[in-house]
Amino acid sequence: MTDVAIIGDGPGGLSAALFLAKNGLSTVVYGQDKTAMHWALLKNYLGLEEISGTDFQVVAKKQVERFGARLESRHVDAVSREGDQFRVTFEGGESVTSRYLILSEGKAPKLAQQLGVRFEGPAAVTDQNGQTSVPGVYAVGRLARPARSQAIISAGDGAVVALDILSKEKGQAVVDWDSPPKS
Numbered sequence: 001m002t003d004v005a006i007i008g009d010g011p012g013g014l015s016a017a018l019f020l021a022k023n024g025l026s027t028v029v030y031g032q033d034k035t036a037m038h039w040a041l042l043k044n045y046l047g048l049e050e051i052s053g054t055d056f057q058v059v060a061k062k063q064v065e066r067f068g069a070r071l072e073s074r075h076v077d078a079v080s081r082e083g084d085q086f087r088v089t090f091e092g093g094e095s096v097t098s099r100y101l102i103l104s105e106g107k108a109p110k111l112a113q114q115l116g117v118r119f120e121g122p123a124a125v126t127d128q129n130g131q132t133s134v135p136g137v138y139a140v141g142r143l144a145r146p147a148r149s150q151a152i153i154s155a156g157d158g159a160v161v162a163l164d165i166l167s168k169e170k171g172q173a174v175v176d177w178d179s180p181p182k183s
């Protein structure tokens, strides 16, 4: 069983994976590199002067894997709740389980609807930490804010849900801070 299964390999899902794996949770991201980022030329991502969405994805995936998250090129067909865990089923019927589920499906929220997540119009409803109406299920990025589709917002959402899960695991508020070595 994986600690966290993330469905969606755009900036939302990858950002969540980075924080979770960096802080020791076993984390798998499912997606087939079909993110909208391949149509983007980012001139508005703070800290980066200009980068194509495709180049951004290449760097982001390397960074996430370096911290120990696994990226699997698979399409998730179904998700369901089984007691206090989740079952993630792929094309062909194979399945895995996880303790938390992060949905970063982008603009086509099939799995969130399948799980019975509450929607307002096209947006999955979440609290300020990305938690949906289904305990243990988080929604980030375009799925939660379809009318605010920006890469940096999705990445920020991913960081928020990761810190919420890490805080729940630790039983206290967690931040992920690093400092440069002292000279």
Ligand SMILES: Cc1cc2nc3c(=O)[nH]c(=O)nc-3n(C[C@H](O)[C@H](O)[C@H](O)COP(=O)(O)OP(=O)(O)OC[C@H]3O[C@@H](n4cnc5c(N)ncnc54)[C@H](O)[C@@H]3O)c2cc1C
Pocket (backbone or CB within 6 Å): 007, 008, 009, 010, 011, 012, 013, 030, 031, 032, 033, 034, 035, 036, 037, 038, 039, 040, 041, 042, 043, 044, 053, 074, 075, 076, 077, 104, 105, 106, 107, 111, 140, 141, 142, 143, 148, 149, 150, 151, 152, 154
């Ligand atoms: C033409 C264009 C130009 C843009 N320009 C900019 C720009 O200049 N600046 C900017 O900030 N933003 C730009 N954007 C928007 C940006 O691409 C999105 O805001 C960003 O991709 C959203 O990230 P996300 O992680 O929320 O979702 P997405 O990037 O949409 O990622 C969702 C991922 O989940 C996958 N997925 C969904 N369901 C499943 C499933 N069942 N199993 C496995 N995988 C699944 C999808 O295939 C996809 O890869 C642009 C978008 C377009 C279309």
